[in-house]
Amino acid sequence: MTKTSGTGIKTGPVSWDIGASPTAGKRYTVPAIKNLNTGIVVYGSHAIAKYLDETDKLLIPRGAHVLVETSETPYINTVMMPSFKLLMTRTLETQNDISWQVFIQSRLKMFRETHWEDMAPEGKAQQMWAALKKGLGVVNGWYQKSGGRWIMGNTFSFTDIVVVSCKWIVWWNAILNKQERQEVHTLHGEKWARLLVDVNAGCNTDLGSCEEHSH
Known part of the structure; x- marks a missing residue:
């Protein structure tokens, strides 16, 4: 099933459904969007953010494309890689x-x-x-050095969405048990729970909260 927004952007869980080409390995990946006004199809989180920013000027500050595009890898290496196998076992518990x-x-x-x-x-x-x-402690240090509530100080960017989005904090909300979620959300003065609230407010989205899950 695909969805069409009020801005003429069509999104779909099946990339070929909106005309996207396969990536390396002949795989169709998500997310993917299609501009119904121009026919342009874009896939990949950063590529989509860059495309939307070129039209709406919202997510990537001027001159920061390289910084934003490369920011996900350090986060993955610092927080995710040491714990990926554990997170996979937690994810299995949510599968049908x-x-x-x-x-x-x-x-x-x-x-x-x-x-x-x-x-x-x-x-x-x-x-x-x-x-x-421990990895979250390192990332918290990055935020502290920024001098503001966002990774780029007082400027909200796509990098903050990456940290909070379905890739990480929202994913954890869905797979961790109540005690584990509470432990993460209360780390560093409730930094991560607060960041989730701030991104929801900044993007006018509902990515959930610490209290919503009870498994």
């Missing part, structure tokens, strides 16, 4: 019966593991959880 085996096989292949039990055994899981929180 149809997706269960497909998810397991694809992630075992991705992480070059043979048995799911080896992804995040109890001892390693605790280490991964500690590493995730």
